[in-house]
Amino acid sequence: MPPVISRPITFEHYREPLGIGESSPRISWQSEAEPDWVQSGYEIEIRRSSQVDRFVITSSDQILVPWPAEDLRSRESADARVRVTGTNGLRSEWSDWATVETGLLNADEWVAVPISADWEEDPEAEKQPPLLRTEFAARPDVVSARLYASAHGVYEVEINGQRVGTDILSPGWTVYGERLRYYTYDVTEIINEGTNAMGVWLADGWYRGRLGFHGGYRNLYGTDLSFIGQLEITYSNGSRETIASSPDSGWRASKGPIIMSSLYDGEEHDQRQEHAGWTMPGFDDSDWSGVVSNLRDPHTLVPAEGPPVRCTEEITPVRVERKPDGRILLDFGQNLVGRLQLAGNGTANTSISVRHAEVLQDGELYTRPLRDARSTDIIHLASDGSFRWEPRFTIHGFRYAEISGWPNDFNAENVTARVYHTDMQRTGTFECSDPAVNRLHENVLWSMRGNFVDIPTDCPQRDERLGWTGDIQVFAPTASYLYDCSAMLSSWLKDVAAEQLPDGTVPWYVPVIPGGPMWTPIRPGAVWGDVAVLTPWTLYERFGDTAVLERQYSSAKAWIDLMDRLSGPGHLWNTGFQLGDWLDPNAPPEDPAAALTDKYLVATAYFAWSTQKFSETAHVLGKAEDAQKYASLAADIRRAFTAEYVLDDGMMVSDAQTAYALAINFDLIEDSRLLQMAGDRLSELVSKAENRISTGFAGTPAVTDALTKTGHVETAYALLLEKECPSWLYTVEQGATTIWERWDSQRPDGTVNPGGMTSFNHYALGAVADWLHRSVAGIAPLEPGYKKILIAPHPTEAFSYAAGTLMSPYGEIQSRWERDGQSLTYTFTVPNGTTASVLLPGQDLFEVGAGEHHIRTDL
Template sequence: MHVHDLHAEYRTRSPFTPAARPRLSWKTAADSPGWLQAAAEIEWRRGGAAAVARVEGRDSVLVPWPFESLLPREEGSVRVRVHGADGSTSDWSEACDLRAGFLGEGEWHAKFVTVPEPADIGQPLLLRREFTVRPGLEAATLYATARGAYQVEIGGTAVDADRLKPGWTAYRDRLLHETTDVTDLLREGPNAIGASLAGGWYTERFGFHGQARPFYGKYPSFAAQLLLEYADGTAELVATGDDGWRATADGPLTASGIYAGESYDARRALPGWSSPGFDDAAWLDARPDTAKALVPVPRTAPPVRATEELPVREVVTTPSGRTVVDFGQNLVGHLRIRVQGREGDTVVLRHAEVLEHGELGTRPLRHAKATDTYTLAGDGTETWEPQFTFHGFRYAEIQGWPGEFDPADVTAVVVHSDLERTGHFSSSNDLLDRLHENVVWGMRGNFVSLPTDCPQRDERLGWTGDIQVFAPAASFLFDSDGFLASWLEDLAIEQTPDGSVPFIVPDVLDSAGTPAAAWGDAAAVVPTVLFERYGDRDVLERQYPSMRAWTDHIAGVAGDRRLWEGRFQFGDWLDPDAPPADPAKAKTDPDIVATAYLFRSATLTADAATELGRDDDARHYRALADEVREAWVREYTTAAGRTVSDSPTAYALALEFAIVTDPEDRRRMGDRLAWLVRRAGYRIGTGFVGTPLIQDALVRSGHAETARRLLLQTENPSWLYPVTMGATTVWERWDSMLEDGTINPGEMTSFNHYAFGAIADWLHRTVAGLAPLEPGYRRLAVAPVPLAGLDHAAAELETPYGRAEVQWEAADGGVQVRAKVPPNTTALVTLPGREPFEAGSGDHEWSIADPRTEPRGSGLTIESRLSDLIEDAAAHEAVLAAVAGVDPERARQLRRDTEWTEHRTLLGELTPAAPAVLARVEAALADLHRD
């Protein structure tokens, strides 16, 4: 038995902790089955002094700091040993070094400085200052931030590998600073510090339909203070705002924008500009930035970094003769090029996610140029990559390449917030596994400083609705706690005083005054997810006022009727039946969606109040939820168990939010939901709201086979249709690309959105069968649902307690289920055909009878009902193939337009039809019967 992975909260692969009282987590490896922690000892050592605190019980995740608060720059090491309920005791863990990375009250002295005027809006610039290091330097700590995006060099060396620092926050009220140990970069005597600065998100123009405008400021600015600590106990501060800071806008980076891309002229390079002795006589004194003074706070989310590199997979010559490179994967980042040519040669790099008619498909980019340019110095082999921009692309067009083009000279650099991968899924279905991989890539591309909707067009905004539905999947795939907790701070800041939540965070569209269901509800849903998946009670407590304010606001909008109705809504956004130009025009009435989410947020707020010990609040919000439930059922359901919007999303909301509680009504609604899915030929019929819910609603109402058919459907619209079209990320629309290879005609089309990828959470929890039952997976559910069409499925997750695994495999008429339960946790195991039972930690294996069934029709003929035909997947495909063999257009119509109900026969649906079609269908069905 040993303790491992001891760390402070919100791991960022840095010894610096942003908190004065950092919560601690650790894991225990124990061979003893059913091992539970009875107590733990925590040792905090500073210099030669040590203190030990004892924690009774099982707590080992986000354990409150048991010592005195850390002081700024205080450092030491912490280690843990645990005692088991079985009497066992571990050795002390390896020490975890901690350094306080925050500043004390009044310790921020830096002033923001910017480019001397006149300058272009958003003009990139360079800043520098020389200083002297005395003998006896013991430590040098850099605290730096920017309104914009920056990197710091000392003596010609970058202080870290982070990108797009300090990231995007609610700049007017919250700005982050980095804390970096730069001791090893300094030398006794003359030194120099330099900063590269671009506008980034701060000077970007935001808005749609050609109406984009600057939101924050015209010029980027930079602030930093370098603290030099000496062995004699003295300290010196080198800070922006003091004398000696020089600036120029005449560096090699001539233009930079998040949407536009970067332009770099290597002829203007300034060798040695961040080293001592550089001649900056042509530079000007840095100008103070007069924008609102802010004291930055330490970053808690992981930094943005380059995490992977991909080579060119194929070089394509387009019909117009252009050179396009294909990386085989839709990704987010930029290109790195290695090139030789004459002075003044310029290479132009244009980016896009897809090809259309063989050419770069740039229409979905709208006003985003997504173009980088590099002008050569002409002095041999030159290597370059952009620094302060990113693009969403699979393809890149190369223009102006000097000499013969070699694809080995172009590399795609993948860039995103450097979250730790925690969860995996696999199955026997290659298309399903590719879908899951698409979800992973979509999350990587859209977790760039904040959770965005898309990474490629003139948007890339923190849409609240997208992360509201995707947060559970995100929290399985990657350690997202610190990332989303940081974003939630900005959400609370951007709320209006009366509690309304904006569509996007940060709110550069000034949208907070118009509440929208399923979007603003991120205020209640995302903190709940972080508590459920990570046991992060502190974020629940910190965000509770925001949760309550949002719920109070929409309750006020609903009024005494307790119905949120008649207001602006996105509704079941991007329902597949919505026209391309009107994605909000869904089958489900938006009032049904809105009031369902009022119920949802009231319930989650009540749950949070209960957890936090706010009993009066809990009773209030529980009563509110009950009133909304009664109003929803009264207004939107019938005595026969129907909803007035007879749509899959309406039933999924009723079932999964537990708005409808009567068992008989729930049974009838589940049956109706399954009927609607079958009627549509097992093609998806939900948008952003219904898609995360429909599979759970089907399985829990006894229709796992319907969920299976819906999951494995490959026709348009479906989860797997994009996979069959070569997608390597999740699309914004079910049909972002049409069957003929053309881009959806709508103004809004992205090939990298994660919202519909919320299905991954269901794959983890249900198909594989691994889910949390208590916060942080302290108690987990092992409940696989083996599905026909799959021979095996597996999920594994690095939970806060250790690795958990569930896998099942069908063989020889049975199913073998294996599970790994981490030490200090328990599991509730629910297997088909068995009563639920408890299991302790350790490796487990169970054998069960094979529960998978795949309905097959008996003696289907051309006179059979359409509902019977669609139930038999083999017969259904045989009939469509038979029709296509004679009349392909009729077969396409049959697939697209048929309602597969019990009220019509196959013959009736085919009539009128050519005799050859009927004969071919009859023969196909007869062949199936003989088989």
């Protein structure tokens, strides 16, 4: 049978290739074929206007292949399709056409400027966001209409009363002075012949809203709240008309019904201040104010790379409790990130408030972990009758909500929790026969969803929600299996480079905000700063894209060179401020950096590992001199590490789980005898601790792998399956539905940990899921993008089966093992275009090609 192009072709890493920033976007596809079919070449047709060009290429490549035609111009749309030919001569049919369209590729094509209301405001006060509107005429022969939009703040646009797009909190959070994203919307279908109206909602967002702990900071990026919009209407004769945000083009401003909107504190909406019909033509805005322009270098306007934040799920409460005083307590059964939509019959001048929290204490919302985030939404109803309302410009992390002031009878149908996060494609699954482990994996998934809200944050609920670099550095391998986060993280890494100091220091969180005495001034720190090297490498390893390595090369090199300078000729990073194995459960609540493992051991281990990976990065990019230089440096660091921290009997100076885990997993012990002794000691420590975890942010991603690598896989399973505190399944036993910040965020007696930072939604300690995917289900990349796959599951008597699936760039990989009496059955599927190395217990490594494979072995 001939091969088939099995999914729509894609451009770069876009889910929606509209308004892209690349003039020559790379193309990818997936194919299905008989197991012995191997691609030898492909043809690409590019259709531009009425011209079709065909390009014939002899190559087995199918991921991110070069754009074969002339570069696309700004605003240009093109269609592409592919067919492939095998070494046996069998050729596929053409794929369906797929469309790509560029945005505004040149700064001089922006005629729009930031506009805001022209009234005076107290820059330090909490301000009422304005509405902006204008009207414009359109001829009858509209062919296409595109809105290019951004803001100082966050925005939503309506045209002729219809919402434009489904995204929220756009344009997201970037280092605004360097990079301000714009989004492109196809609004062709909502432009009418004759008069049209466009209205814009604005709010503070990250631009001028309160950010950070210790009360936070306002106006970090500016004091104005401005819209930047360029609507371009193209007619059948090829002419184009532009309606741009500018002070002299009929734009008007007024206070809106949103009294206050804050990412931390919530939103207050007064229906009595609404302007009925204000986004429709003919609205009387004669009493509205004018607008003024503000500053924005158009060179800083960049097209969005990743998908926006959207509602991805709706959840109804699993329990509704009416308190004696009329308050309504809701339990949604899942700790989530989003906001509530309320619907019911109201009474004029009634005020309804909604408070949010992740946990209860004594049957009431427990808000202390929120610190200074009020997390409260309020609506003031204007009239009797039905209403439906959801806040626009805030989100909350919560499982529980409390409604006060509800005017009538209430039931579960009156409220819906709408889940919001960056709308990435789900790619990976895992399951096994143990329901508690499955719940743990679900908790990891939900923590990722809640913290991938435009940037990868630490937590979604309290007065923080920052892009902590160490958290995503340890979690990126897990994230890259669960979702296609390539575009989102690649974009964020550009901000890492933008915020990096001239000496190479990587901030603790990106974008940077003032952080008080602990985090200011910005100082270099291991684990966190290593995001500059290790996260680009993870994206390359998992998605097969060398471009992210190229873009981040200077940033990564600057970080390695800084560590080299700080370590000096001895190659030991043993001075300065470090967080070390942050949140080791043995550390006291008030000092989470006081781990069992020497913080400088952690720093030097990461110095060695990042340097090795940077050497490999240089090799991939063909930078031979750097590859050799940094490989030699990595070897020197490993020798220094062994001499300083590893004893002659395989013991380590820090006799702690994290010390052994890092040394083993980072290949820092080159003597095989000492390596095995270190693995044996790690296993002893785990058993001595009665299988309780004793690692923090640095050790947790490494400990199960280190045990597996040294032949102690059953000890790794024992560590995974332990249910006493501290352990992964302790949190599940306590009813957790997301990963906690601390191993004991909730203590065995049901009380919340008294530490000042106690989140119930942090993904870092969920990095163990990467081991579940690779070592339990058995799916790991051997070559970038899973071009070559390692199928190496480690069955255990604790499970009767385990399985995983991954939609890799080449297609879906499946791996399953199942215990049946005295035998094990392995089933795995290898997608077309790839091969797999298979390593099963008790067998030698063997190679297989594409197709479905079944193997049965005796126990």
